[in-house]
Amino acid sequence: DGIGQVVDFVSNPISGVIGESERWVPPTANVADRLGDRYEFADTIDGLLYESADSYAQARSLYIQNRRFELSGGEDDFAFDPYEDLFDE
Structure with a gap:
């Protein structure tokens, strides 16, 4: 179990510093960012x-x-490239 805790700390060092109530913030921010992407590219996605x-x-x-x-x-x-010289050697 100790090795797993070391691996967890190395892969995410902030997890040992923040409390249990703050751990939901990064996943929520990621979801909000993805929804923003959907809104930003809405015309392209809807056309597709x-x-x-x-x-x-x-x-x-x-x-x-x-x-x-x-x-x-x-x-x-x-x-x-429309400006590339096709006969240039």
């Missing part, structure tokens, strides 16, 4: 869900594109 022929396929495609972008470290190999 209600204005596309196949909302599941559209959401899956967006997820895959976003996941590939995250895994590539922010580099987009397929981005088209």
Whole structure:
């Protein structure tokens, strides 16, 4: 049991400092932040869900594109630069 407490403290050092009544604050703040994201991107999400022929396929495609972008470290190999000189060597 002592090893578990040490791991808990190392993974979250604030847990030993704050009281039991304050432990609900971070999860609540995270939920509120996610609701704010939903409000911020409401037009995009509503367009995806209600204005596309196949909302599941559209959401899956967006997820895959976003996941590939995250895994590539922010580099987009397929981005088209309209000002790139195609004949430059």
